[in-house]
Each structure stands twice: as structure tokens, then as C-alpha cells.
Amino acid sequence: MNTQELSRKYAMAVFSLALDSWLTPLKAVEHELGNNATLAATLQDKDRSFSERQQALDKLIPGDSSQQVRNFLYTLLRDGDIGLLGGIMGELTHMVRGGPLVQTAKVTTALPLSDKEKDDFRQKLATQYGDSLEFDFNVDPAILGGAIVQVGDKVIDGSVVTRLAAMSNALGVKS
Structure with missing residues (x-):
């Protein structure tokens, strides 16, 4: 093993340890908020005092969490952004899995896809965008049918629903 490979190995070990000390408590809080909508609403309620909301949040934070993790969560709480924790965790997970080299393909359909349909999407998009894709499959009945695919900014x-809107515009029908 050359010095560059050895340096990378040590760096990855430190990165993993440092990251784990953040991800574990953040995942725990995210999990609790995801499973308790009432508590999540309480933490977002600006009519309640910060100290009251902070006490409720403290009950969710694992006891062995660093002060930096606590301060980060308190900042989200103070700024009314604690509801963003799920999105923050998604971005962190994305960064950990490969950083900017890995892209997320968001596939939205009106109905849930079968495993085969998901595999078909994976194959077609991997052919077009490469193998460094993560997939996020979502269901939104409002699109009526078809699919919306987002990879990066494309x-x-x-x-x-978009096709119908385009036809309405082409025919001059006002909605």
C-alpha cells in the first residue's frame, strides 16, 4: 500500500468516526419526529417559548450526543427549521455515499411502481446518466399518470397533467 492509499485509509477512518458521532443522534431525532407528528408540530409552534420547545427537543436527543450536535439542533429549532431535519439527513446521506459524484434520480408517478417497473427505470436512467445514481421513488396522484423524472437540474x-395543460394552451382554453 503506497502512502497515498494509506493516507486515504486513515482519512476515511477519521471521517467515518466523526460522521457517525453526528449521524447517529441526528437519525434518532429524525426518527422520533417522523413517528410523532404531534411532537413535530409542537417543536415548530412559534407560539410556544423557545425554552419549552428546547426541553421537548432535549428529550429526543441521545444523552451521549456532543454539545455541537445539540447546538446544531437548537439552531434549527430557534430558526423554525427543525422540520428540515429529514431533508438535511437526506443530503448528508447523499454526501456520505459519494458526494457530488453521486446524483439522485427522483422518479414521481401517479401510482406505486412494481419492482420490475422500478428496475426498468433504473436501467434506462443508468444508461443515460451512468451508474452513479441513487433512486428516490415517490407517488403523487395529482400528476394523474405518466412520470416526472428529475436528475440533478434536469x-x-x-x-x-402536464400534457393536458399543454393541450389546453395549444387550443387556447383558459383554465
């Missing part, structure tokens, strides 16, 4: 909108 959006392919093949939804029925």
Missing part, C-alpha cells in the same frame, strides 16, 4: 415531465 427534469423530464411526462405526466398526464
